[in-house]
């Protein structure tokens with residue numbers, strides 16, 4: 001691995017250790033700069049103490065990456081999410097921070113400023129009340145089982161994912177039958193009603209799913 005900055009030879013392990021130490025120092029410097037820019041009430045030593053108290057290794061990287069990606073987050077928030085920032089801000093408040101405080105994010109579903117209960121793919125968060133609403137089950141109007149609503153039917157009743165998918169499949173095969181009938185009507189000496197009858201009966205009968213005791217979904 002060649003020689004270290006002082007010209008002494010070094011092994012792989014020491015080379016890697018030196019790299020990790022350099023990255024950690026860079027992250028501490030980045031976090032320190034972000035805090036001192038937003039918070040004049042804290043001394044540099046106080047901020048460094050807060051950093052070392054709560055952020056080691058992976059957490060230090062997460063915190064630095066988040067502050068780098070969201071440069072004004074310590075001023076405008078949210079600071080109570082993600083958890084690594086929440087803990088760090090709590091440590092800064094204990095250390096005497098005046099400007100930096102806990103600021104909750106805006107819930108994607110209800111638009112209120114609330115602690116985050118769940119982060120969605122893409123980064124938006126929802127509060128605990130909205131999380132409970134999203135995850136609660138209702139009786140599906142299609143299969144009458146308690147299921148998480150996936151969509152609503154024309155009457156506004158909840159439908160589970162399986163019933164919604166089945167309704168779409170049925171609609172699709174109906175369209176296919178109509179298309180087939182209109183093509184055949186040109187060539188076959190049957191009236192459309194007879195053609196539909198033949199086409200519908202020649203469809204393979206659906207099989208019933210038995211992979212789970214409570215499931216009786218028809219597989220087209």
Ligand SMILES: [Zn+2]
Pocket residue numbers: 010011012013014015
């Ligand atoms: Zn070594």
Ligand SMILES: [Zn+2]
Pocket residue numbers: 107108109110111112114126127128129130131
């Ligand atoms: Zn909400």
Ligand SMILES: [Zn+2]
Pocket residue numbers: 140141142143144145147159160161162163164
């Ligand atoms: Zn259902």
